Amino acid sequence: GQQLNQSPQSMFIQEGEDVSMNCTSSSIFNTWLWYKQDPGEGPVLLIALYKAGELTSNGRLTAQFGITRKDSFLNISASIPSDVGIYFCAGHTSGTYKYIFGTGTRLKVLA
Amino acid sequence: NAGVTQTPKFRVLKTGQSMTLLCAQDMNHEYMYWYRQDPGMGLRLIHYSVGEGTTAKGEVPDGYNVSRLKKQNFLLGLESAAPSQTSVYFCASSYPPGRNNEKLFFGSGTQLSVL
Numbered sequence: 250g251q252q253l254n255q256s257p258q259s260m261f262i263q264e265g266e267d268v269s270m271n272c273t274s275s276s277i278f279n280t281w282l283w284y285k286q287d288p289g290e291g292p293v294l295l296i297a298l299y300k301a302g303e304l305t306s307n308g309r310l311t312a313q314f315g316i317t318r319k320d321s322f323l324n325i326s327a328s329i330p331s332d333v334g335i336y337f338c339a340g341h342t343s344g345t346y347k348y349i350f351g352t353g354t355r356l357k358v359l360a
Numbered sequence: 361n362a363g364v365t366q367t368p369k370f371r372v373l374k375t376g377q378s379m380t381l382l383c384a385q386d387m388n389h390e391y392m393y394w395y396r397q398d399p400g401m402g403l404r405l406i407h408y409s410v411g412e413g414t415t416a417k418g419e420v421p422d423g424y425n426v427s428r429l430k431k432q433n434f435l436l437g438l439e440s441a442a443p444s445q446t447s448v449y450f451c452a453s454s455y456p457p458g459r460n461n462e463k464l465f466f467g468s469g470t471q472l473s474v475l
Binding site: 292 | 364403410416462464465466471
């Protein structure tokens with residue numbers, strides 16, 4: 250099935266550093282969602298975006314809906330050890346049941 | 361504040377056995393989904409439901425059946441388990457698309473091993 254391209258695939262960062270990741274698609278979406286998944290757990294919704302250009306924050310996390318509607322970005326500021334996990338995006342087109350998921354970015358934070 | 365609840369959390373089956381995975385949501389969502397997650401393949405949709413009494417096939421429906429007898433429950437059945445069905449299964453729910461409020465909420469998953 251179709252998957253969205255996420256970059257980077259994985260990253261090691263030092264505690265306190267800022268993190269950036271992105272998600273790109275060949276299709277236009279009306280909604281972008283960002284999730285975090287911890288080992289052995291289900292994905293947890295972090296941020297939802299509904300409008301091109303929209304910038305939304307959730308604590309230290311900020312996500313943006315790309316102007317072309319084919320991409321989205323997630324930034325984490327001042328990373329901490331509990332930010333470790335897999336982050337993935339999901340895109341949705343209005344009027345459909347279908348969500349398309351990204352390949353995931355695995356984040357590891359070095360204390 | 362339960363959200364989406366899945367049972368069981370873990371299960372081991374022998375090839376040919378059958379089982380049912382249970383999913384319940386308390387958010388009054390019309391749409392419910394079953395996904396499987398495999399390394400390198402991401403989340404793949406097995407079946408979904410747009411309302412009580414309705415179900416439809418996703419991208420990998422073979423070997424699975426579902427039922428949505430009540431709005432809050434969505435059951436996934438494996439008729440005759442095969443090793444290829446070893447995976448982590450997630451249930452999810454959402455409001456219908458089109459209200460500019462599309463959000464997909466997931467359960468905590470069921471780790472299934474078929475020997």
